[in-house]
Amino acid sequence: MASRPRPSRLRRALLAMLVSASVAVPVSGAARPADVPAPAPxxxxxxxxxxxPVLAGRYATTRADMEAAARAADDHGDRKRAKALRDLAAPHRTFLTFDGRGGGRTVEVVGDLARADRIAVLVPGSGTxxxxxxxxxxxxxALQRQLGGRSAVLAWLGYRTPATVSLAATTPKRAEDAVPxxxxxxxxxxRLKPTARTSLVCHSYGSVICARAASGxxxxxxxxxxxPGTGYDNAAELHTRATVWAGRSSGDWVAxxxxxxLELPFVTVGFGTDPVSPEFGAKVFPAGDGGHSDYLKRGSLSLRNIARIVAGDGSCTQQTGDTSCVN
Structure with a gap:
């Protein structure tokens, strides 16, 4: 007869699943909606x-694809999805890519990509x-405005995010699927912007994806x-020449x-070493006192410091003034 797992192990597994699932809650309070049909891009x-001119042509094409997807959502009877798609297709919005199938994949450009010499690729977390x-x-x-001229922020919704509260939000499977x-x-x-200074800016579950994609x-x-962690013991295991930064606000319950x-029979639960801990070895930046969803809030300390990092400034703002970031 197989021995029963230790109670402490069961408690740790349960706690990891429940608390890690809460990582996603501030990102979206609603359950993920069912997929609706959409034409191929x-x-x-x-x-x-x-x-x-090339970018203008691309933006026009993705706008037309969104309008076609909105019509398909209307035909399916999903008025909420249709409205969301028409909002994305507004004339002032600029999308490099769009695929309405499977819940939707998009890359939106905020700023002037043609002239940008500083680019942030924004990778979101669960519930997006x-x-x-x-x-x-x-x-x-907010990030692009903080960066100012000759910058662009690319909002990369390039994967099917886990539902807000689910086992998937506590495991690396969706992240592994998103890496390619x-x-x-x-x-x-x-290839498109070889001289631009490009950074990955990765929130919550998105940090798990960025860590796994970093090498090379x-x-x-x-x-x-x-x-919540990256699945690696330390920053060196990312095998990247990039500077690895980590920040957490004092009001973020991810702490x-x-x-x-935990290696369970068919799944790994949890993401290992705390990225802001000395053991992980990232360069830690001050992130203020906001909540889990407030890092890119206008006027926040975390927004200012993330913008400085993307710009290659090399310094961080503390509550009382400017100083170098510390490990």
Whole structure:
């Protein structure tokens, strides 16, 4: 007869699942909506050049694809999805890629990509979808405004995020599935903008994806914020030449997530070492006192410091003034 697991192990597993699932709650309070039909995209991948005319043509194509997806959602009877898609297709919005199938995949450009010499690729966490896109968009706009001219923020919704409260949000499976798409996107972006200073800016569950995709990517920085862990013991295991940064605000309950990995029979639960701990070895930046969803809030300390990192400033703002970031 097989021996029963120790109670302490069961408690740790249960705690890891319950608390880690709460990582996603502030990102979206609603359950992920069911998928609706959508036509295949007209174009795939990034355009052949980042000139104004080429980008304008691409933005027009993705806008037309969104309008077609909105009509399909209307035909399916999903008015909420149709409205969300028409909001994305507004004339002032600019999307490099769009695929309405499988819940939706998008890459939105905030700023002037043609002229940008500083680029942030914003990778969101759990609960983000076409239907709950506003928070990702808001953060991208705030970061680009903080960066100022000759910058662009690319909001990369390139994977099917886990539901807000689910076992999937406590395990690396969705992150592993997302890695090839993020790697391909960053490599195509590097080809498109070879002289730009590019950084990965990764929130919550998105930090798990960035860590797994890091090896071999030509990026200057990898910024992990509100991270429950990465699945690695330390930053060196990411095998990247990029500077790895980590930040957590004092009001973020991710600090209460058990920083452990439990190997269960068919799944790994948890993400291991705390990225802001000395053991992980990232460069830690001050992130203020906001909540889990407040890192890119206008006027916040965390937004200012993330923008400084993306800009290559090399310094951070403390509550009382400017100083170098500390490990």
């Amino acid at each position: 007209t174009v795939r991948g990034l355009p052949h050049a980042a000139t104004g 979808s076409v239907d709950s896109y506003w928070r990702l968009r808001s953060g991208a706009v 798409a993020l790697r391909t996107f960053v490599r195509e972006l590097t 990517l030509r990026v200057a920085d990898i910024v992990l914020y509100g991270s 209460d997530v058990p920083h452990t990995e």
